Amino acid sequence: MITPRFECSQTEESIIVKVYCPSIRAADVETHIDDTLFTIHVNPYFLRLNFSYTIVDDEQSSASYDPSSGYLTVILTKETKGQVFPDLDLLSKLLAPRPSQDAPLIEVIGQGQETDQDEETDDLVAQTNALSLSSEQEEILLAAENDWQLPQQVSLTADPPISTSLTQTYGFLNAYSGYFRHVAHTENEVNELGPDAEICTIRERRVKRWKHEDEKWDEEHYMADFADDEYIQELLLWENPSATDSSPFEFTEEEKLTLLNLPRKEYLADAHQTKGLYLTLVTVLFAYAYETRTTQGDSTPESAWTISSLVPAFSALDPPPYSAPTSTATSPIIPSPSDLIASLSQSYRRSLCFPLYRSLRLAEACRSDVASLLLLGKRAVLRALMKTKYILDHHEVYYVYSKIWVDDFCVWVQASASGLHSDDALCEMGTALRGLQVPKRSIGWDLEELEDATRQVQQTREADSDDESEEESEVARQL
Template sequence: MITPRFSCSQNDRSVIVSAYCPAVRASEIEIHVDDTLFSLHVAPYFLRLNFPASVLEDDQSSAVYEPVSGYLTLTLTKLNRGETFPDLDLLAKLLAPPAQSTPRNATIEVLDSQDDSGHTITSHPDDTERNEILDAAANAWTIPQTVPDPLPALETSRQKPYGFLNAYTGYFLHVGTMENEINELGVDAETLSPSERRIRRLRHEESKWDPEHYMADFADNEQIEELLAWTHPHLGTSSATPSGVVFTEAENAAMLRLPRKEYLASPQETHNLYLTLLTFLFAYAYDTRTTQHDPTPESAWTIAALTPAFSALDPPPYSPQGVRGGDFDFDSAAPHELAETLIPSYRRAIAFPLYRSWVLADACRADVAQFLLRGTRTVLRCLLELRAILDAHEVYYVYSRIWLDDFCRWIQACAREDTLIRLGDVVSHLSISKGSIGWDLVLLEHTVQTAKEGQPDSDDEDVESQRPSLL
């Protein structure tokens, strides 16, 4: 079945769905409304939407099909007149199935049963433990104890998963014959464990670090100052609040092409996805700031090289974690964890691309914070632009398939706006020290400044050359 292009709007009493279904028979259109669920079927098109509140199909509802334009316009009555339906422009969120009532990894517990005579036998979770204690009391309180042996990880394949929620394998089987310049794992990309990928990433960053390049950009920073003065068009408004983004036709079409998936991420996985989002937005911020929002043929390389989840298949977290709870566990996530998440992005920003400047990297962090403060729609627009840049590359499109396709859908259907805004506030106040990078940036900058102060001024040199010699 084909999902038609569609859009949703609303007024005080109705929700209006406009679906493009060319060359169909109006008599074959089937419409079904059940509480928040709406479905449309007319061969070969099928559309199912899950609205944020209840709708009705009553006498006030209507369906009008225009054969010339191919558009079917359906008007559905709101159960509660005057209620505002949020996020009608987030198409992937509307396409998402209703949330499952059964939690992930749910267990079944038998509370009571009956014996052969029909008597009810009540079972309590602590019965086994209580019986063990009674047996121990009858045997001089000797409870058998053993140290359990850790079970080895069950591996049925040499391939190690990667990508969004570690759901992908097989995308780098033939990487040795492809011109993937940013792949830092080589032909072992499919088989390296997460810890081995991290070792490879760190080793590659060290090999690419060039102190002289960094010192040169620090000494001659006129071009970088121009980049710092530029303002991203998505951040043109002065108010750091969720913006009223209106998606273009191209962006709506891109959203409709996203995979139709439901994500059952654990609290730990959800927490890590928000951390990974920071690294994606950082790479996007660097490229847009250095190209002034006009992507170049090098943009795909720059983005992929600055993103550890792409170049080394090594997403956050980059520090040990405890058990997480909730959408994003701000109580457990100290600012140092967010700093450690962005440190690899800083390292790569001063080791790989053309402009290697600490102040430029820090400006990108500030951009990330502002994107987040403007909420879901601005973040989604950034990710869609990031995805479009990679999709246009004949090799790096693979990173859209294993990361950004799912991420763009997850942002719409699962990420919470208040979480993004709060995360943006924390990142805006984040302070990352130069010493945490692992390279002696302070010494290098001091060396450049000392050299500048020791050079005589050009006018002084001219005067000195005009003085007569005493010899």
């Protein structure tokens, strides 16, 4: 079946769905309404939309087909008149299946199917809970009953789970493997794991990434950009229209087509995973902001390399978090300032040792761009992700990072990242980023000492230049 192009709009009383399905027989069109679900089937097209609120099929509902344009227009009645249906322009969200009510840690791929196994599942859960407790659990309960004071020790390290498989997973929610099996035979210049990309553990990936960053760090390059920053100042003055234009916008036809071609997935992540996704999103947006600012919105053949190099989750398959969890977080899913600093520190490090322009002030400007994007809400973030996806998809090697990360982020941001109807989570992160200061010590490489040394050299040169000018003036007077 083919998913047709479509668009949705609304009035006070109705939802209007326009579906492009040329060369069909109007008499063969089948529609069905079930609470919030609406389906259209006419060979070879099938469309299933999941709205935020209930729709009904009554006398005011209608459907008409225009053979000249190929558009089928369906008018659906709102159950509650005047109710505003949000996110009708987020096509991937409308195409997503109904949210599952089961436990998290599951990713549902494809169109969700309702089953009649709820009672069987409940019986299975009850039987599981009725099983005998382990000896350790029995000891704990017995201790509690007799008020014994068992010794307690808090683990100071977070050891990764034991795996019996040589192949490791990576990407969005660690859902992918096999994409780098033959990476040694490709021209993937950003891969920092070499031929071991498929078998490196999380800890090994991080160690290799840090080592590679230290090897690529160039003090002289940083000091040169710090001393002679004329062109960097031009980049700092440039305003990113994606991050500064707060007026409402409509997705272009090309963007709508991109949304339609995204995978149909439902992501059920726990709080720890969700926080990690938010932090990874920040690093991806930072790379996008850096690429956009340094090219002033006109991408180049090097843009895919720049983005892939600046995101640790791409080049080293090493996503956040990069710091130990803290008990001061106000939300189990929204990153704390310390979480954001730890993630941005990695982005700053990479922006100072890989691309052409290596400036801490440029990195600060990119952080400000990311904050502005987040404050503008999920549509602005989604557009930035789709631009990133476009750049990666058009590269013969780095498209792989779009497949294992950016595609899923485009779907997740629409329906999952900020709740059903709210941008509160994204705005909260944007507010935190706007007032954030990334300490230079968290980046490493003794940046303050290098900057002080550069200033001293500049002052010495200026003094010598003044002395030479005075000597030349004195000689000129004598002559």
